[in-house]
């Protein structure tokens with residue numbers, strides 16, 4: 222599908238402004254954007270429900286306007302946001318309506334039509350509902366029936382406007398799983414409009430972010446769903462993390478209200494320096510960052526999981542080369558960051574010759590507040606013949622140090638140090 226500079230207005234209100242976009246055969250495309258940004262209007266223009274006042278849409282190199290209704294129904298199926306269905310039909314008949322473009326007037330149903338309908342019913346888990354009347358169904362069941370009817374059209378391209386709006390999380394993922402199956406196994410081209418940024422990120426290969434009737438950003442989930450783009454378009458502060466399994470972004474809305482902002486504003490004055498490595502601080506850095514703590518970290522090797530997350534979260538970090546030992550200039554930079562902090566957190570990182578400097582350095586800061594994570598005995602993490610253990614034992618004697626064995630206690634301990642600072 223090739224969309225060439227289309228503009229659309231409702232009366233004088235220009236809702237789509239010169240949008241150009243292309244969808245390739247086999248794409249799984251997500252259209253996102255805030256309320257009233259023009260998403261539904263855009264896809265209605267793509268589905269020929271509305272006609273652009275300027276610009277053109279091509280489908281398989283043919284102008285969309287040139288298709289007969291029947292030809293178009295064989296090529297494209299649409300699942301609109303609100304579907305009005307005659308309540309007197311049962312589920313089977315409704316899904317069979319999807320076969321209309323293939324049937325001659327007054328002709329009998331063919332065996333092949335029945336077979337296709339059965340297949341799509343099984344795929345969408347609607348076969349068990351076949352005799353029910355549509356108004357006896359829940360919102361989620363109804364939605365699956367509408368999707369089944371669209372699939373019965375055996376389209377090449379399927380356009381869905383908020384297909385999971387009324388579904389619980391199980392069915393949301395299930396609907397997207399079905400769409401993914403159709404996309405990957407059968408090569409169906411799919412365009413979905415959704416408010417669910419995480420589902421869109423997870424499933425769509427290509428995303429269009431719409432703002433005020435224009436494309437604000439387009440590309441892969443990683444390219445489009447950045448905290449900056451979302452802040453600009455939705456005026457919302459979010460945290461974007463990476464799903465470790467899929468490498469796709471996960472978007473979490475951060476608390477936006479003033480009350481929470483005030484609490485966070487206080488937190489921002491409190492600086493925490495994290496000494497970690499080997500992925501021992503990933504969850505903690507994410508949690509503390511989402512609570513708006515002012516964070517720094519070091520010395521971390523480039524490419525290390527902790528380094529990766531620190532960089533993604535915009536945390537100031539002293540970086541060493543991948544797999545290389547910490548160098549003198551890195552120790553100096555590290556000292557500077559520690560000096561600026563109110564609290565040092567040392568994770569359960571193993572120590573070898575390459576990173577022993579991260580422990581040694583702490584001897585230069587006897588009066589700094591410290592939290593050491595000690596779920597795993599230092600002996601087991603000492604790969605420098607007892608040197609790490611011996612430094613550790615000296616360090617843990619200090620009054621301003623809390624040893625905790627459970628990472629879930631970190632926040633409680635931080636709050637205590639924070640309160641002490643405020644009382645001073």
Ligand SMILES: Nc1ncnc2c1ncn2[C@@H]1O[C@H](COP(=O)(O)OP(=O)(O)OP(=O)(O)O)[C@@H](O)[C@H]1O
Nearest residue numbers: 231232234236254255256257258259260261262263
């Ligand atoms: N039939 C209509 N007549 C007049 N204005 C309309 C009509 N449909 C939509 N609009 C207006 O066009 C703008 C874009 O609406 P549209 O439904 O395309 O946005 P959307 O991005 O899909 O919104 P949402 O996320 O809330 O579903 C809105 O300001 C809306 O009020």
